[in-house]
Amino acid sequence: MKSKKFDTKCIHNKKGIEKHTGSVMPPINLSSTYAQSSPGKPLGSYEYIRSDNPTRSVLESFLASLENGKYAISFSSGMAAVASITKLLQKGQTLIAGDDLYGGTGRFMNDFLKPEGYEVLYADTTDPEGFQHWDKASLIWVETPTNPLLKITDIAKVKSLAPNAILIVDNTFMSPKFQNPLDYGADIVMHSSTKYIGGHSDVLGGAAITNSNQINEKLRKVQNDLGSVPSPFDCYMLTRGIKTLSLRMEKHEENASFIANKLKDHDAVEVVYWPGLKNHHGHMVHKSQSSGYGGMVSFKVTGDIDFDKLVSKRKYWTLAESLGGVESLLCVPSKMTHASIDRKKRLEKGITDNLIRLSCGVEDREDLWEDLEEGLGF
Numbered sequence: 001m002k003s004k005k006f007d008t009k010c011i012h013n014k015k016g017i018e019k020h021t022g023s024v025m026p027p028i029n030l031s032s033t034y035a036q037s038s039p040g041k042p043l044g045s046y047e048y049i050r051s052d053n054p055t056r057s058v059l060e061s062f063l064a065s066l067e068n069g070k071y072a073i074s075f076s077s078g079m080a081a082v083a084s085i086t087k088l089l090q091k092g093q094t095l096i097a098g099d100d101l102y103g104g105t106g107r108f109m110n111d112f113l114k115p116e117g118y119e120v121l122y123a124d125t126t127d128p129e130g131f132q133h134w135d136k137a138s139l140i141w142v143e144t145p146t147n148p149l150l151k152i153t154d155i156a157k158v159k160s161l162a163p164n165a166i167l168i169v170d171n172t173f174m175s176p177k178f179q180n181p182l183d184y185g186a187d188i189v190m191h192s193s194t195k196y197i198g199g200h201s202d203v204l205g206g207a208a209i210t211n212s213n214q215i216n217e218k219l220r221k222v223q224n225d226l227g228s229v230p231s232p233f234d235c236y237m238l239t240r241g242i243k244t245l246s247l248r249m250e251k252h253e254e255n256a257s258f259i260a261n262k263l264k265d266h267d268a269v270e271v272v273y274w275p276g277l278k279n280h281h282g283h284m285v286h287k288s289q290s291s292g293y294g295g296m297v298s299f300k301v302t303g304d305i306d307f308d309k310l311v312s313k314r315k316y317w318t319l320a321e322s323l324g325g326v327e328s329l330l331c332v333p334s335k336m337t338h339a340s341i342d343r344k345k346r347l348e349k350g351i352t353d354n355l356i357r358l359s360c361g362v363e364d365r366e367d368l369w370e371d372l373e374e375g376l377g378f
């Protein structure tokens with residue numbers, strides 16, 4: 001059962017088959033409390049649902065294995081993971097974060113961490129050597145590729161510049177199928193498992209995976225004290241999603257490659273962002289630390305097209321937030337996921353009003369392209 005091959009690890013796991021019944025899929029264990037043989041001595045391995053739960057243990061075992069980590073802690077959402085991980089910061093310490101993060105992560109840092117007295121500095125982590133303050137960092141928060149501009153950060157380089165800080169990599173966009181940041185020096189890999197890990201746009205979840213005993217213990221305590229735990233049903237849904245993660249990611253990527261290359265040559269398109277394109281600014285760095293390019297594509301359109309028609313009148317591209325599901329989604333970050341960022345700051349980051357983000361699903365690629373092309377007006 002120690003296979004290192006990703007496809008096998010999505011299906012088989014030491015916690016995969018339920019011992020008492022032989023159930024091939026983990027049963028959903030709903031019990032909120034567990035019997036004790038004497039006070040403080042649980043009969044089995046569990047005491048109370050908030051502290052741990054058998055269905056959650058199965059999910060966490062899969063997550064740890066897929067990210068090449070020793071421990072996984074699953075949360076009720078990606079944001080619950082963000083909030084819980086930042087509890088590793090102590091008063092007076094500094095968090096250095098990439099300057100192109102998922103809007104909600106940035107908002108949490110500005111609206112909660114800063115007012116609580118933590119120092120938060122933003123860095124262009126695509127050029128880690130150009131940043132002068134790594135020595136201040138206790139925690140470093142990186143997304144690679146970023147949401148929505150798919151900017152790439154060299155994980156090992158950042159770790160080498162701040163070896164004593166805890167480096168967190170949000171790996172939501174690549175999923176463990178294409179990228180394992182712990183292998184490149186990250187201390188914690190974080191996921192919004194609402195996205196590719198769940199894969200069907202029907203479950204909310206978050207995860208943190210680490211090799212450090214100390215970080216694991218601290219995060220488990222934070223999670224237990226805050227209560228930011230997923231329900232057994234959600235754990236079941238996420239484990240179910242993992243079974244097809246590898247297959248789905250291959251198709252997401254195949255479709256993204258097709259769409260990105262079509263967009264690249266289109267007159268109504270100013271620029272395309274997809275790490276698989278050779279002219280993508282971080283293509284080589286990404287290639288050195290990932291085994292694929294993923295299903296997310298962003299692009300900017302020229303001024304001449306009917307933007308509303310393009311984004312709202314698609315047959316197969318649903319206008320919606322979120323990403324990573326089997327269905328293709330289209331999103332306008334300036335009005336949706338990143339609307340909470342002050343417009344001036346947003347424009348400085350390159351999140352302009354003509355930017356469109358695509359989450360390429362698993363439909364037929366020709367259908368997807370024809371639908372998009374119709375909106376582009378040619």
Ligand SMILES: Cc1ncc(COP(=O)(O)O)c(C=O)c1O
Nearest residue numbers: 077078079102147172192194205
């Ligand atoms: C990259 C990234 N990180 C974190 C989150 C937050 O996750 P959740 O919505 O599961 O709380 C998101 C959500 O879109 C995301 O895209």
